[in-house]
Amino acid sequence: MGKAYNILPAFPKIVGIETTAHCNASCVFCPLHGSKSDMVLPKGVMSMRLFEKIVRELSARRDRIDVIFLNVRGEPLLDPKFDSRLGIISGYGLNDKISMQTNGQFLDRHKAEVVLNNKIGQIVLGFDAATKEVYEQHRINCNYETVLNNMHNFLELRQKVKSKVRVSIKYVCTHKNKHEIKTAYKMWSKRLISRLDSFMISPSENWANSKIDSNGYAIKTTHNSNKDRVPCPLLANSINVLYDGKVPACCWDYNMDISNGEMGDANDHQLAEIWSGKAFQNLRYKHANLDFTGLPRCAQCSQILEYDDSGLRGHGKTIPIGVAARYLLGIKKLIGKFI
Numbered sequence: 642m643g644k645a646y647n648i649l650p651a652f653p654k655i656v657g658i659e660t661t662a663h664c665n666a667s668c669v670f671c672p673l674h675g676s677k678s679d680m681v682l683p684k685g686v687m688s689m690r691l692f693e694k695i696v697r698e699l700s701a702r703r704d705r706i707d708v709i710f711l712n713v714r715g716e717p718l719l720d721p722k723f724d725s726r727l728g729i730i731s732g733y734g735l736n737d738k739i740s741m742q743t744n745g746q747f748l749d750r751h752k753a754e755v756v757l758n759n760k761i762g763q764i765v766l767g768f769d770a771a772t773k774e775v776y777e778q779h780r781i782n783c784n785y786e787t788v789l790n791n792m793h794n795f796l797e798l799r800q801k802v803k804s805k806v807r808v809s810i811k812y813v814c815t816h817k818n819k820h821e822i823k824t825a826y827k828m829w830s831k832r833l834i835s836r837l838d839s840f841m842i843s844p845s846e847n848w849a850n851s852k853i854d855s856n857g858y859a860i861k862t863t864h865n866s867n868k869d870r871v872p873c874p875l876l877a878n879s880i881n882v883l884y885d886g887k888v889p890a891c892c893w894d895y896n897m898d899i900s901n902g903e904m905g906d907a908n909d910h911q912l913a914e915i916w917s918g919k920a921f922q923n924l925r926y927k928h929a930n931l932d933f934t935g936l937p938r939c940a941q942c943s944q945i946l947e948y949d950d951s952g953l954r955g956h957g958k959t960i961p962i963g964v965a966a967r968y969l970l971g972i973k974k975l976i977g978k979f980i
């Protein structure tokens with residue numbers, strides 16, 4: 642298999658469950674719902690039967706799992722069964738493993754109560770600016786005031802009920818918002834809780850989609866040799882299930898054209914079987930040997946660059962809230978490296 646996957650865990654540490662593939666937004670850096678989208682598969686909502694089947698399996702593997710994402714290609718708060726699903730997750734004792742990424746547009750009072758009552762592990766708000774102008778230039782179809790209000794209300798409620806649900810602000814850094822990172826960090830620092838919450842700066846990945854490169858909002862992947870490439874880290878630690886039960890190669894395999902539908906179907910198989918199945922092993926074998934023939938998406942994907950064009954591995958940096966001033970000073974350096 643090659644040393645990249647020598648210590649492959651018996652079960653992935655990271656699991657993504659696509660409760661819905663729909664999203665209200667059309668972010669400029671999104672290959673799924675943005676204007677440069679090339680997602681061709683139909684969108685839908687996961688059945689409760691399949692959802693509970695998956696959760697049951699995860700509950701038996703809980704000690705091996707670090708985090709369960711409630712989204713893959715969609716906005717989880719658009720899921721009409723969101724409340725019931727969190728109830729099921731709590732019933733199986735997995736609530737503290739949940740990390741929910743959201744654009745926050747629908748994080749109203751009711752949803753905030755559901756999230757807090759179920760004591761999920763973390764909520765991650767995608768918010769990539771300090772000002773309305775820059776925010777709405779990136780998060781198309783999200784409203785600056787609405788999202789800020791929603792999050793402020795969430796934070797107040799969290800404080801009132803003395804909840805320990807962690808909050809992270811995810812700032813996808815592009816050429817057109819990098820100048821607001823420091824202001825955004827300071828803005829959120831005033832409201833977030835020291836040593837519980839965090840601010841995550843993420844480079845704008847290309848999602849293995851060369852069209853995304855061309856709009857000036859993502860990492861450019863001009864690489865054409867294996868010199869800068871590494872085997873994909875996602876194949877060593879994560880599995881995702883789409884709303885219809887299909888398992889893609891990774892969360893970037895949004896058209897299933899890397900997996901070609903061969904990884905497996907969670908309706909018929911356990912995730913553990915799919916994870917160690919032949920299709921995943923074959924793909925890992927190719928990656929371990931840096932053989933990307935027949936894998937054009939992987940070949941252009943920013944996940945496998947040892948260094949992205951800014952000199953950093955493309956996974957960003959998480960800054961705890963309330964840390965020493967040296968971190969703040971470091972942000973400037975960090976921004977310089979990202980872009």
Ligand code: SF4
Nearest residue numbers: 664666667668671674
């Ligand atoms: S909120 Fe997420 S899924 Fe929706 S368009 Fe933006 S990046 Fe894509």
Ligand code: SF4
Nearest residue numbers: 849873891939942944
């Ligand atoms: S390198 Fe391939 S498997 Fe890894 S994230 Fe990119 S597209 Fe997915």
